Amino acid sequence: MMLALELLGGIGLFLLGMSMLTDGLKLAAGDGLRAILRGWTRTPARGLISGALLTGLVQSSSAVTVATIGFVNAGLLTLRHAVWVIFGANVGTTMTAWLVALIGLKLDIGAFALPIIGFGVMAQMLGGKRPRLAGFGQALAGFGLFFLGISVLKGGFETLLPWFESLDLAEAGFFAPFAFLLFGTALAALAQSSSAAIAIILTATAGGGLPLELAGAGIIGANIGTTSTAIFASAGATPAAKRVALAHIVFNFYSGIAAFLLLYPLINASHWLADLILADTQDEPLTLALFNTLLNVFGVILIWPFASRMIDWLQGRYKSEDETIGRPAHLDPTLAAVPALALRGLVLEIERMMNLAFERAAKRLGAEAGHTNGNGDAGILALGQSIRDFIADLSRQSLPSDVVNALPDLIRSIHHVEEAVTEGAAIHDGAQPPATLITGPAWDRLRDGVLATLVTSAGAPDAFKTEFDQEMDEVDQAYQAIKKDLLESTAAGHTSVEAMELALLRARRMRRLAEAALKAERRLCPWAPVASGRVENTPVAQT
The missing domain is CATH 1.20.58 (Methane Monooxygenase Hydroxylase; Chain G, domain 1)
Incomplete structure (x- = not known):
């Protein structure tokens, strides 16, 4: 019972940290998000890069997706430009997995997470009428809570490691990856964040009790589950905004299904890249961070030749007077x-x-x-x-x-x-x-x-x-x-x-x-x- 409460608390700290980090960075950036989305999306490549950079900055593909839908709703972005921002947001959201793998699970972040939270709250309070300083303080406090949640989750999953090992998940057969695909989808939909779901999966894998293939299936599911945010954001929106949400759903399902069918080759490719780039194939969270990035880049490559046709198809949906x-x-x-x-x-x-x-x-x-x-x-x-x-x-x-x-x-x-x-x-x-x-x-x-x-x-x-x-x-x-x-x-x-x-x-x-x-x-x-x-x-x- 105490373990379940500990895991629940860790998830709560992580989600609160993510929310504060995202809101604080958006506040600190001022009108930067709007300016970049309007001025840097004139070509598919620029839209892709803008979406990736903005998502890496605010640490939330959901925030960029909702902002993009809002700008399309207001007529500030066209569908053709917005679609590529959405594709880029899916690539940029992989930054969270790298933060968890490189920092959250490597360092004893819990030891200095509390001082980071303290400095962040002080900066937020001292910000007063200076919104950028207050936003920076909120983001800093969220950053500390983010890693404090990772520390709590890590401790909880280390306690669960013997139970994971007793399940012998590596011999579970085909239905185990499919079950983890559904689990990742449900987790991301409930948390309204693929980053949160992926961080939980990476933390559970850190002790070695969860096979990479099952963790990879869960990551694919998390990428699919995050489309629920776009669905909610487009409710009651203009037809143009609904088309953007549908583009997000099509891309994530298309890349997710392709990646699931090629799950084992992609895991092997991630192993090979980890050995080539990182010289460490035993670091499973890092391998999974690579897998997450490879999955989304692979999705962009797959959909690129069909993007124009998809946009033309989307233009015919949700006609209005x-x-x-x-x-x-x-x-x-x-x-x-x-x-x-x-x-x-x-x-x-x-x-x-x-x-x-x-x-x-x-x-x-x-x-x-x-x-x-x-x-x-x-x-x-x-x-x-x-x-x-x-x-x-x-x-x-x-x-x-x-x-x-x-x-x-x-x-x-x-x-x-x-x-x-x-x-x-x-x-x-x-x-x-x-x-x-x-x-x-x-x-x-x-x-x-x-x-x-x-x-x-x-x-x-x-x-x-x-x-x-x-x-x-x-x-x-x-x-x-x-x-x-x-x-x-x-x-x-x-x-x-x-x-x-x-x-x-x-x-x-x-x-x-x-x-x-x-x-x-x-x-x-x-x-x-x-x-x-x-x-x-x-x-x-x-x-």
């Missing part, structure tokens, strides 16, 4: 080589974005709260970002004057369309005033006026200016009438201040929606002839 909307229909990278065609594609794409946004806003004005959902809003906003990215790529080359003059108007038009999306969502999904306060002739007039602004027009710029002024004047008059009625009703005690403020806010948002819609159309209007193929005098960008 937002992604369909957010994918440009009129823009293609090849258009950038012909600025005139690029300008036409931009105008057509912004017209498409505008029509989608205005159609949603019109539906929301005529629907009761809760009768429409937000599906499509994210897609429209993503489409706006895709158009901006295309403009950024286009601007890197020398452009004719008409294109240069158009770009400021087009960018402002995108901005106003996004304002219309935001205001439409706020009107429909925000706090609702009493129904009796938002009915009547003035409200009908305001609603009709706003709906009129949501009908796109492609008239001549001069004619549109007149239309703009007339429609905005109609909306303003209705808004002022509503404001006057609400204030008078509140002053007379017929309406509470809270209800009046909610109704006035709704009217104000409707006015802002109309204004954003008209400004978006006004910015795009001078360039509408480009989309229809008519050649006119080049307009001057509006101020």
Whole structure:
């Protein structure tokens, strides 16, 4: 009973140390994780190296995987870049096994783990308002707890050594490796860390009671079991993030199954490398650390030729309305080589974005709260970002004057369309005033006026200016009438201040929606002839 509690305590110290080490290093690094993931993932090789280095730094493939899924979820990384970061994270996570094998099981780390914890806690406390120092202190304390847990586990497994030897596991046959594969999978899934599961396996092997083949099967299982973190992280995430999680699962299962089928050759190769590099094949934890690294590098080599096909397959999973909307229909990278065609594609794409946004806003004005959902809003906003990215790529080359003059108007038009999306969502999904306060002739007039602004027009710029002024004047008059009625009703005690403020806010948002819609159309209007193929005098960008 005491032995079981000792092992449980050792595992708890190890997991707590790993958590503190990871969180502390992320805090000490500041925005480094985000900067590296965004700036160093442009090619497969760089993504692979970035994932490996970051995982080695923060000592957690789970942390890098969750961060990568989060960045994909936020649109900061593409699937093609993120997949290689995930592959690299699997290689980088092998660093923990090397720390355990080279330090944790070699030195009497328990003798100075406590001072390390003490210095770390002091640094964390003294950090105060300096997050990097506090993060460094937390990481140092976690480092001490990490090795203190290893020391406790080592002592517990040394006590179990006679029991391991009595089992004669070396003669257990084929089912023993399969059982240890399942054991490693379950252990990593429960601990939410392959590093923790592998450290436990290495510690159990240190005394020589656990055959290398069974320990290797357990390590393969731990690599498979760590995919549970990606599954949990992708729950409720965007389709793009779910694809990243699926890439992580595919890679770990693919490499794990291949390694299990080649278990004995890989163990022999690890023995040979240990003898060649380390000149010590009797050091079983070191051999297993080599095996763990070989397993993940082997997986990358195996999947490299099929990575592009796998990414294309992943792109077809988890389709959503937002992604369909957010994918440009009129823009293609090849258009950038012909600025005139690029300008036409931009105008057509912004017209498409505008029509989608205005159609949603019109539906929301005529629907009761809760009768429409937000599906499509994210897609429209993503489409706006895709158009901006295309403009950024286009601007890197020398452009004719008409294109240069158009770009400021087009960018402002995108901005106003996004304002219309935001205001439409706020009107429909925000706090609702009493129904009796938002009915009547003035409200009908305001609603009709706003709906009129949501009908796109492609008239001549001069004619549109007149239309703009007339429609905005109609909306303003209705808004002022509503404001006057609400204030008078509140002053007379017929309406509470809270209800009046909610109704006035709704009217104000409707006015802002109309204004954003008209400004978006006004910015795009001078360039509408480009989309229809008519050649006119080049307009001057509006101020």
